[in-house]
Amino acid sequence: MENNVTLSPVELSLFLDHVDIKGMADIADDVIFGARCTVWSFAVICPGVVIGNDCVIGSGVYIGRNTIIGNNVRIQDKAHITDHSLLENDVFIGAMVCTMNDRWPEVGNPHYVRESIRIGHGASIGCSAVLLPGITVGHHAVVGAGAIVAKSVAEYTVIRGDRARNTRPLRRLYEQKDIRRR
Numbered sequence: 001m002e003n004n005v006t007l008s009p010v011e012l013s014l015f016l017d018h019v020d021i022k023g024m025a026d027i028a029d030d031v032i033f034g035a036r037c038t039v040w041s042f043a044v045i046c047p048g049v050v051i052g053n054d055c056v057i058g059s060g061v062y063i064g065r066n067t068i069i070g071n072n073v074r075i076q077d078k079a080h081i082t083d084h085s086l087l088e089n090d091v092f093i094g095a096m097v098c099t100m101n102d103r104w105p106e107v108g109n110p111h112y113v114r115e116s117i118r119i120g121h122g123a124s125i126g127c128s129a130v131l132l133p134g135i136t137v138g139h140h141a142v143v144g145a146g147a148i149v150a151k152s153v154a155e156y157t158v159i160r161g162d163r164a165r166n167t168r169p170l171r172r173l174y175e176q177k178d179i180r181r182r
Contacts, residue, residue: 034071052089064101076127084116091119094127094145103133120155 019033023041031045034053039045043061052071057063061075064083069075073087076095081087085099099117102109115134119125123137126145131137136152143149144160153159 040077046083058095070121082117084114086116086118088119088121088123088139090122092124093119094125094129096128097125097131098129099131101133123153126160 018035019037019039021027021039025039025041025043025045027039027043027045028047028049030047032050034051034055036053037051037055037057039057040059040061042059043057043063045051045057045063046065046067048066049063049069050067051057051069052073054071055069055073055075057075058077058079060078061081062079063069063075063081064085066083067081067085067087069081069087070089070091072089073091073093075081075087075093076097078095079093079097080099081093082099082101084101087093101114101116102112103115104111117131117133118136119131120137120139120141122140123142125131125137125143126147128145129143129147129149131143132148132150135149137143137149138153138155138157140156141153142158143153144158146162147160148162149159
């Protein structure tokens with residue numbers, strides 16, 4: 001007798017013992033896992049994500065739609081990996097790292113343009129770093145804890161610090177009703 005059972009990629013991964021899910025995690029049905037992955041409690045992994053072999057996804061991590069994660073990647077607790085990001089092999093993402101893909105975040109922005117993030121092979125991103133839209137972190141680069149990264153980082157480079165400063169009064173832009181100057 002033939003037994004035709006259809007399993008989602010997540011169910012198939014669990015059945016094949018490819019992924020160890022610790023507690024409750026919200027994982028879309030079409031996520032593809034490599035071998036020997038671990039996902040900790042309260043992680044959210046959105047549709048279209050592909051995760052390589054030997055990866056660890058920490059508790060409370062958010063991984064946005066259509067993100068690709070290479071082999072041997074570690075993403076620590078509460079990190080936010082935005083939609084359409086690319087993390088190459090052997091990347092380390094510290095706790096509470098935030099990546100962004102929207103340069104002008106505003107609800108219902110009709111001029112939204114996605115600017116994806118790319119993190120190169122062997123790069124390390126320190127705790128609470130913020131990667132602004134469209135940047136690339138080069139191979140084996142290191143981003144220090146708390147850094148605000150507004151420009152791409154060359155390979156084999158160490159960067160640290162933030163660049164927050166008052167750049168212009170926002171009230172004037174609202175008064176001109178032209179907040180979309182880019």
